[in-house]
Every structure is written in C-alpha cells, then in structure tokens.
Amino acid sequence: xxxxxxxxxxxxxxPAARGRAFLPILAAAAILLVVPQIWFANSEYTTxxxxxxxxxxxxxxxFNLIFGSTNQLFLCVGALAGxxxxxxxxxxxxxxxxxxVGIVAGTxxxxxxxxxxxxxxxxxxxxxxxxxxxxxxxxxxxQDLLFGQQHLTGGSTxxxxxxxxxxxxxNQIGGYYLFAAVVxxxxxxxxxxxxxxxxxxxxxxRDDEVAAELAGVNVARYRxxxxxxxxxxxxxxxxxxxxSEGFISPPTFAFDQVDVTVLVLVAFGGLGSLLGPLLxxxxxxxxxxxxxxxxxxxxxxxxxxxxxxxLGFRRGVPHTLGAMAGRFAAQDNGGGRWTLPNIxxxxx
Amino acid sequence: xxxxxxxxIILGLGFGLLGVGMTLVYGLGGILNLAYGEFAVLAAxxxxxxISGGIxxxxxxxxxxxxxxxxxxxxxxxxxxxxxRQSGGYRVLLGLMLTLxxxxxxxxxxxxxxxxxxxxxxxxxxxxPFLGVPLAVGSxxxxxxxxxxxLALLGFFAATTFGRGxxxxxxxxxxxxxxxxxxxxxxTVIFGLSGALAGLVAVTQSMTSPLTVSGGFNLTVYxxxxxxxxxxxxxxxxxxxxxxxxxVDDVSAYYIGSYISDIVLLGAAALTIxxxxxxxxxxxxx
Numbered sequence: 001x002x003x004x005x006x007x008x009x010x011x012x013x014x015p016a017a018r019g020r021a022f023l024p025i026l027a028a029a030a031i032l033l034v035v036p037q038i039w040f041a042n043s044e045y046t047t048x049x050x051x052x053x054x055x056x057x058x059x060x061x062x063f064n065l066i067f068g069s070t071n072q073l074f075l076c077v078g079a080l081a082g083x084x085x086x087x088x089x090x091x092x093x094x095x096x097x098x099x100x101v102g103i104v105a106g107t108x109x110x111x112x113x114x115x116x117x118x119x120x121x122x123x124x125x126x127x128x129x130x131x132x133x134x135x136x137x138x139x140x141x142x143q144d145l146l147f148g149q150q151h152l153t154g155g156s157t158x159x160x161x162x163x164x165x166x167x168x169x170x171n172q173i174g175g176y177y178l179f180a181a182v183v184x185x186x187x188x189x190x191x192x193x194x195x196x197x198x199x200x201x202x203x204x205x206r207d208d209e210v211a212a213e214l215a216g217v218n219v220a221r222y223r224x225x226x227x228x229x230x231x232x233x234x235x236x237x238x239x240x241x242x243x244s245e246g247f248i249s250p251p252t253f254a255f256d257q258v259d260v261t262v263l264v265l266v267a268f269g270g271l272g273s274l275l276g277p278l279l280x281x282x283x284x285x286x287x288x289x290x291x292x293x294x295x296x297x298x299x300x301x302x303x304x305x306x307x308x309x310x311l312g313f314r315r316g317v318p319h320t321l322g323a324m325a326g327r328f329a330a331q332d333n334g335g336g337r338w339t340l341p342n343i344x345x346x347x348x
Numbered sequence: 349x350x351x352x353x354x355x356x357i358i359l360g361l362g363f364g365l366l367g368v369g370m371t372l373v374y375g376l377g378g379i380l381n382l383a384y385g386e387f388a389v390l391a392a393x394x395x396x397x398x399i400s401g402g403i404x405x406x407x408x409x410x411x412x413x414x415x416x417x418x419x420x421x422x423x424x425x426x427x428x429x430x431x432x433r434q435s436g437g438y439r440v441l442l443g444l445m446l447t448l449x450x451x452x453x454x455x456x457x458x459x460x461x462x463x464x465x466x467x468x469x470x471x472x473x474x475x476x477p478f479l480g481v482p483l484a485v486g487s488x489x490x491x492x493x494x495x496x497x498x499l500a501l502l503g504f505f506a507a508t509t510f511g512r513g514x515x516x517x518x519x520x521x522x523x524x525x526x527x528x529x530x531x532x533x534x535x536t537v538i539f540g541l542s543g544a545l546a547g548l549v550a551v552t553q554s555m556t557s558p559l560t561v562s563g564g565f566n567l568t569v570y571x572x573x574x575x576x577x578x579x580x581x582x583x584x585x586x587x588x589x590x591x592x593x594x595x596v597d598d599v600s601a602y603y604i605g606s607y608i609s610d611i612v613l614l615g616a617a618a619l620t621i622x623x624x625x626x627x628x629x630x631x632x633x634x
Contacts, residue, residue, distance in 0.1 A: 073441075124622050128440055129380065133576045134618055140569065141614040148607035256565060260448070267445060296460035303452025310445045311430060314438075 021195055024275055025187045032180040036173060047172045051244070053285035054179035058237030059258065060266050060277030061186040065193070066230035068272035069202040070223045071209075072118060073132035078258030079142040080231050081238030083110045085248045088239040089161050090152055099161075103239040110235020111228045118227030122220040139255045146250040158249025161242055175244040182240060183278060186233050191274060193229070198222065206272070264306055270316020279318060351481045352602035353595055358487045360594020361494035362552060364587035366567060367574030368501065369545035372538050375518040375581025376531075377432055379443035383423065384546055385567030386454040391416040391547035392467035392559045393458055405469060413547035420543025423450065424536045432535075451564065459561050466560035467550060486555035493552050497545070498587045505583060514538060518581050577620045579627025588628050593617065 032054075040046035059077050066074045074080075087106030091097045117138065121131045146153045153159060193199055201222040204212035213219050242248045251257060265284045269276025287305070291298040313320040366388075373381050391412035398408035427450060431443045458465065471489055475482035505511040516524040517534045525531055549567070553559050574593060578585030596616045601609035620628065 120622060124625055126621070126625055129580075130576065130621055130625055132444075133572055134621055136569065137573060137614040137618045137621075141611045144607055144610045144614075148611075263445070263448075296456055296463070299456030300453050300460065301456075303449040303454075303456060306449030306452065307427065307446055310442055310449070314442075 021191055022188070025184060025191060028187065028275060028278060029180075029184045032184065036176060044172060047176055049285055049289055051172060051175045051179055053281045054176065054183050055237060055241050056258075056261060056265060056284065057183045057278045057281035058179060058186060058240075059234050059262050060269075060281055061183065061190060062230040062233030062237070063262050064230075064266050064272065064277045065190060065233065066114070066118075066227050068266060068276075069193075069206065070226040071128060071206055072121060072223055072227060073128045074114070074117070074135050074227070074230070075132050075255065075259050075263075076117070076135040076139040076142070077234055077262050078253040078255055079139045080110045080114055080234040081241070081258060082142060082146065082248075082250075082253030083113055084235030084238030085242035085253065086146070086153060086159075087235075088242045089159050089248055093159065093162055094152065099243060103236070103243060106239040106242075107232050107236040110238070111232035114231020114234070115224055115228040118224045122223050136255070139259065143250055143254060146253075154249070156250060158247060160247045178240060178244060179237075182237060187274065187278070189229070189233075194274070198225065202226065264309075267306075268309055268313075268317055270319045273316060273319065276316055276318065280316075283317075349599070349602070350479065352598045354478065354481050354483065355487075356595035356598035357591055358483070358491040358594070359598060360591035361491045361498070361587070362549070362556075362590070363570060363574045363594050364498060364578075364590025365494040365545065365552065366549050366571045367578055367586035367590055368498070368583055369542035369549070370568075370571040371575035371578060371580055371582060371586045373542045374575060376514075376535050376538050377428075377443075378440050379428065379431060379447070380440070380572060381423070381542065382444060382447040382568055383451040383454060384447075384542070384571050385564035385569075386451045386458075387416045387419050387543050387546035388550040388553070388567050389458060389559065389561060389564040390419060390454060392550040392554060393462055393465045393561065395469075395551065395554075396465060396467040397462075409469075409551045412550060413544050416547030416550070417540045417544035419454075420539040420541070420546070421536055423447075423543075424539035428535075428539070432532075451568070455561070455564055462561065464561075466558050467554040468558040469551065469554045471555060484556070490552035490555045493548070497548065498583070501583050510537075573614070573617045577617050577627060579629045582627065582629045585627050585629035589620075592628075 036047070036050070040050065059081060062080075063074065063077050066072050084103075084106035087109050088099065088102035091102035091105055092099050117135055120126075121134060124130075126134065147155055149155075194202070201212070201217045201219075204215060204217050205219045205222060209219055238253070241252075261284065265280030266277050267280075268283060269278070269280030287302075291301055294301065309317065315323075370381060370384050373379055373384075394415045395408045395412035398411050399405055403411070427446045428443070431439055431446060434442055469486070471486045473485035475484055476488050477483075478488070505515055513524065513529045514534050514537070516527070517529060517531050521531050524534075546567075550559055553567075574590050575586055577593065578587070578589030593613055593616060597609050597613045600612040604612070
C-alpha cells in the first residue's frame with residue numbers, strides 16, 4: 001500500500017479504489033461482530049444456528065471461487081470438507097499429533113485433492129456437466145470410504161475428537177467468532193484475488209473461454225489455482241468444524257447435506273459475487289429455522305424456493321432486487337434500459 | 349465367478365434401462381433431469397397403493413408407468429419452457445437447478461403423504477437355472493423386460509420415421525427443423541418416454557429389491573453415471589455402459605467385498621469419463 005509505485009499489471013486496481021473495495025467486507029465484519037452482543041449471545045440455540053450458517057458461508061465462499069469464478073462445477077464440497085475434518089480427526093486421535101497439525105494437514109490434503117480433480121478436468125477439457133459428474137462420483141466414493149474404513153473413521157457411528165477444543169463446544173460464542181473470522185478472512189482473500197491478475201483472468205474466462213485463451217490467459221492454470229485455493233478454504237472450514245464440534249460422522253459431509261445446500265445458497269446470493277455466499281447462508285439459516293416445524297413440507301417448500309429463485313432471479317436475489325430498484329430510478333429520468341422493450345415492439 | 353458375471357449382467361441391464369431415460373432427455377436439449385429418480389419413486393408409490401387397493405399387479409404397473417410418463421410430459425410443458433429459451437452453459441445449469449428443485453418437491457410430497465411407502469413386487473417360483481447358475485425368478489423377469497425394452501427402443505430409433513426424426517433432432521436441431529420436424533413436439537414425446545422408462549425401472553427394480561420413498565436420489569445418480577459413461581444421447585451406449593458397470597460391480601463385490609465394489613464402480617465410471625469423455629458410444633458433446 002505504501003510503496004507509492006503505481007503498478008500497471010493487467011487487471012490491477014488503481015490504489016484509490018483499493019480501500020473502497022474492502023468496504024463491504026468491513027461492513028460485514030462489523031455486523032458479524034456486533035450482532036451476537038445485541039441479539040443472541042445468551043441463546044445457545046440461536047448461536048448454534050449462527051455457527052452453522054457461518055460454516056456453510058465458509059464452504060460457499062470456496063465453492064463460489066471454484067464454480068462462480070471459473071465455471072468448474074465441483075459437486076464434492078462435502079467430500080472436500082470431510083477430507084479436512086477427517087484428516088484432523090484421524091491425525092489427532094490415531095497419531096496423537098497436536099490438533100493444529102491436523103488442521104493444517106487437512107487443509108493441504110483438501111487443496112491437493114481439489115487441485116488434482118481440477119487438473120484432470122482441465123487436462124481432459126471436461127465441460128461443466130462432466131466435471132460435475134466426475135466430482136459427484138468422487139463424493140459418493142468418499143462417503144463409501146468413510147463408511148468402509150471403520151477402524152480409521154469410526155464408520156457410520158462417527159468419531160469423537162479427543163483433542164477437540166472444549167471451550168469452543170461449551171461456550172459456543174467462541175465458535176461463532178472463530179468461524180466469523182474464518183469467513184471474513186476468506187472474503188478478504190476472495191477480494192484480493194479479484195483485484196489482482198486472477199480477477200482479470202477469471203472474468204475473461206467466465207465470459208468466453210476461447211477468447212480468453214486467445215488473449216493470452218492461461219485458462220487451465222487459473223482454473224487449477226482457483227480450485228486449489230477454493231478447496232483449501234472448504235477443507236479448512238471442515239477441519240475447524242471438526243475441531244469446534246468435537247464429533248464427526250459421514251452424514252455431516254454427505255452430498256445431500258452439504259453440496260445441495262451450498263449450491264442453492266450461492267445461487268441465491270449470486271454466483272461469483274463477493275458477499276453473495278454469506279448473504280445466502282444467512283438467509284438460508286433463517287428460512288431453515290422458520291421451516292423447522294413444518295416436517296416433511298419443509299423439503300417441498302425448499303424445493304419450490306429453488307425453482308422460484310432460478311426462474312425469477314437468474315443472477316441472485318440481491319442483484320435482481322438491486323436492478324429492479326435501479327430500473328425504478330431510471331424510469332423517473334425517462335431513460336435507461338426500461339425503454340428497450342418498447343423499441344422491440346415497434347420493430348414488429 | 350460365472351454367477352457373479354451373470355448377476356452383473358442382470359444388474360447391468362437394470363442400470364441400462366435406468367440410464368436410457370436420462371440419456372435421451374440430455375441428447376435433446378442438454379438437460380440432465382435430476383428429478384428422474386423421483387419419477388420412478390412416484391410410479392413405485394402409485395403402483396404400491398394401487399396393488400393394496402386390490403388392482404391386479406400388471407394393471408397397477410401400467411398405471412404407475414402412465415403416471416410417471418404424465419409427470420415427464422408436464423415437466424416439459426411447464427418448467428422446461430424457460431430452460432429451452434437459454435443456451436449454452438446457463439441452459440445446463442438452469443435445467444439442473446430446476447429439476448433439482450422439482451426433485452425436492454416430489455420427494456417431500458411423497459414422504460409427507462406416505463412416509464413408509466415403498467414397492468416390492470414378489471414373483472414366486474423356483475429359481476431358473478441358466479448356464480448352470482440358478483437365478484431368482486424376479487431378476488430374470490427384470491432382465492428380460494429391460495432387454496426387450498432396450499431392443500424395442502433401438503428398433504424404434506432405427507426403423508420408424510418418428511424414431512429417425514428424434515435422432516435427427518439429437519444430432520442437429522436446426523437441420524431437423526428445416527426438414528419439417530418440430531423439436532418441441534419431439535421433446536415433449538421424449539420427456540414422456542423418459543418418464544415412462546423411469547416408471548418401468550420402478551417396476552423392474554422392485555422385482556429384485558424393495559424401492560422405498562427415499563431411494564429416488566440414488567436412482568438419479570446411477571442414471572447420471574450410466575448415461576455419461578455410455579455416451580449422452582446414445583441408447584445402445586446406456587445399455588452397454590450399464591452391463592459393463594454391472595459386471596464390474598458384481599465381480600468386484602465377489603472378490604473384494606461390497607463396500608469396495610461401490611468405489612470400484614464409481615472409479616470405473618470416472619476413468620471412462622477421463623479416457624473417453626464422449627462416452628463408450630456417442631457423439632462428442634463437450
């Protein structure tokens with residue numbers, strides 16, 4: 001920041017805009033910091049819901065980086081989180097290593113697995129669907145492995161972490177702040193990437209892969225970078241989850257528990273947007289809690305919400321609402337995009 | 349070993365039948381119908397309720413298949429309309445998400461109305477010896493039905509005018525339109541056919557093992573894997589992939605154990621995708 005030399009690397013942001021780029025994150029951090037004090041610090045139930053929302057926000061930021069920024073449909077978010085969590089559990093339980101070793105190792109393994117999956121998909125130039133099916137197959141194989149390797153994972157009964165942080169589980173507000181810090185950290189990384197040459201490459205390859213390649217963007221390399229960083233985020237969140245929860249079992253990382261939710265909440269918040277995943281996770285937590293007593297109807301309503309979001313709010317609910325407000329304002333000036341339909345009608 | 353291979357072929361014919369409905373719909377518009385397995389479950393519940401209402405099994409099965417076909421047609425006429433107005437990657441994503449939402453709705457409604465529902469069709473009779481291996485009557489029936497439907501579909505696509513019309517839409521939508529074939533009519537028919545196939549899968553599956561309310565998603569995933577391995581849009585490919593994966597599954601279960609066999613199956617599928625992204629049979633659709 002203080003170097004003074006204006007770098008003109010492609011995609012870099014002018015220093016003046018640099019500070020402003022972090023304002024949304026700062027605002028989110030302030031809100032996350034204050035909300036427990038004025039609202040739910042005393043309610044263990046609400047706190048645990050908030051922790052759950054932040055865990056999913058952590059997954060979602062990673063997934064958003066992989067899918068939203070570079071179009072790689074990774075349907076193995078749960079499996080990557082599971083790798084982080086189980087590496088932490090197995091290393092601390094069976095190898096009696098300090099817990100932070102497990103967390104670091106879990107993150108690295110998740111990043112490596114995500115990188116390999118991406119490398120394979122890129123090398124074979126698999127499209128969205130094939131990447132999706134490949135990672136889906138990986139997800140299911142990973143679940144089978146968790147159930148099968150009972151002596152390591154505890155099978156379907158799960159595994160308690162003997163070295164888990166008692167303070168985090170008992171005093172859940174600690175867990176809340178841990179995950180709030182994690183999510184804010186992820187958002188900062190995401191923003192920094194967006195502002196560097198990464199963001200430039202991501203935007204180019206999302207718009208048109210071939211054109212990006214022709215313009216000199218190494219599409220393959222940026223995809224793999226995005227997958228490694230995103231998978232590391234997911235793995236780290238999973239590892240911290242194991243650490244704070246003190247108990248892990250296969251269903252926690254199952255496809256229908258994690259991936260489906262993450263996909264929905266990222267779509268809700270807007271693919272590729274900065275705060276979308278966090279916003280989606282928070283809204284999802286509210287909706288989920290409101291439907292908690294609806295029994296089986298909960299799934300029906302949930303499915304209907306997915307359909308409505310995708311029919312009506314293609315670029316995420318916040319974006320569409322913002323655009324509607326913008327159009328409303330533009331209408332007063334008698335200009336803007338509002339006039340387009342009229343022109344088209346006249347042509348006919 | 350011989351028994352394992354035969355069992356694998358029987359299992360694989362079921363996989364093939366499952367994959368066909370998925371693969372046809374994809375071939376037409378680039379849509380992966382994630383509600384596919386739920387259509388099968390819907391049919392299963394209807395058949396089960398009809399049977400418990402005193403309707404003969406065969407009639408009940410036809411009712412269930414018709415219901416699933418109707419569900420397919422309705423899906424095409426409603427939710428899929430906005431999807432076809434999109435193109436490229438966004439069409440794929442929108443198709444995935446809308447059918448995923450629909451899958452939740454169907455599964456939710458079914459579990460709400462009939463939480464313990466499920467379908468088992470037991471066909472009594474002595475095991476039929478085949479090449480010296482006794483096979484359960486139910487699985488023989490299931491395999492014979494799958495094989496007959498597969499051959500009928502191949503014949504339909506190869507020899508009838510309408511079947512060729514469908515194939516022409518799969519190959520080149522614009523070209524088909526230019527020679528007077530209506531892609532939207534073909535799509536509606538294929539969605540109906542796909543639904544009927546899902547219903548048929550429900551019937552044949554329940555002859556060998558019970559199909560429960562919660563089993564829909566697994567069916568969808570296996571249909572997805574089979575159709576991708578076989579080559580999206582290819583009927584013969586789906587059956588070939590189904591049989592090969594079935595043999596891989598049963599032989600590895602025979603030699604190594606059942607939980608590893610699932611991993612072997614998934615690994616074999618992933619490997620095929622990597623070595624031949626277009627699938628065993630099928631045009632390059634990357």
